[in-house]
Amino acid sequence: MNPTDNSPLTLAEAKAQFVHTWGVSGASWGVSKTLAQVHALLLVSAVALSTEDLMEQLKISRGNASMTVRELLDWGLIYKELRPGERREYFVAEKDMLQVTRCIIRARKRRELDQMKRSLDQLAALPGDPANAEYRAFHSALTDIQQLATVSDKLLNRLMHAEKSWFWDKFIKLFM
């Protein structure tokens, strides 16, 4: 069955393990397991895969495959590959990991951080009596969190818009 049976894993097994691990990781970061697994499968695939392929390889339903693929397109993590004369759509993953990082940062920043900042701005503006210890504690916690949010925001913006060379240069030099 396996032409290199003395090797610990076949390529298919290794891919399956990667898909599994990526799925578990995704799940613990609030991403659906299927989304992460479809992404993983496309990341390590040499060829574009159709919805049919995904359904078969991950044993998921047509509906699930369709919705998951659409969401990954939204994130910008995969692309459609249209083949002339074929109705069926194929998908390939963005393989450049800096680009992948950017897509994830952009999506999550917009959904979480930007919304959080809006809420913080509103709450930090709350007027109150500075002689009231409860008020002082609230206000000071809020401005600290705001400051962190602001710095994180700027940092993430920089990362998102960084040139590839800038990113690796600055970061590797600074941190390694």
Added chain:
Amino acid sequence: MNPTDNSPLTLAEAKAQFVHTWGVSGASWGVSKTLAQVHALLLVSAVALSTEDLMEQLKISRGNASMTVRELLDWGLIYKELRPGERREYFVAEKDMLQVTRCIIRARKRRELDQMKRSLDQLAALPGDPANAEYRAFHSALTDIQQLATVSDKLLNRLMHAEKSWFWDKFIKLFM
């Protein structure tokens, strides 16, 4: 009822809104809503709170409060405050947001990134035929992901062990 009724929100309402927002954010990052809410409540509280206080203010059960508090202690995000002559335990949050960031990075890195790196190392070592396009695609995706994981790991280590002044200095100067 509210002594400053012309103000848009009372302090209690503002706290409640913060607790709610923090809870929603936590939930979308794979943390239980209750965990995030207990953390939020303690972050903006001027005084230490008991399990009883948490149960009452967040309307959660004793069991839930107990488990959540224990998990936050594990993360290092809150501390016990023992009062002489009292059996009951009180809790205060770590208020320094750099410290909070460190705790979160440390916990998540250990749980997710370190485990992912172990899996990647194993899979990237898979021998195979370089003439096989499927194998080449798999191997190259894996080494790219490994490189990202390694750089992320070093970056996070730096952040985790950074002095407060170093962190703000370097980062604010670099990114603002």
Added chain:
DNA sequence: CACAATTTTCAATAATTATTGAAAATTGTG
């Protein structure tokens, strides 16, 4: 060590989230 105060555990249940799959919609082609 008995007791009361408090915390922890964990099986049962509730709440939430993910998934299915059939029906409807869309798309391209003769």
Added chain:
DNA sequence: CACAATTTTCAATAATTATTGAAAATTGTG
């Protein structure tokens, strides 16, 4: 425009995760 291929939608259901609450365990004190 009819038809077949394919995708999308979404109500129903399954699977997962969070929460409860009562019983057991722990802790400190007389």
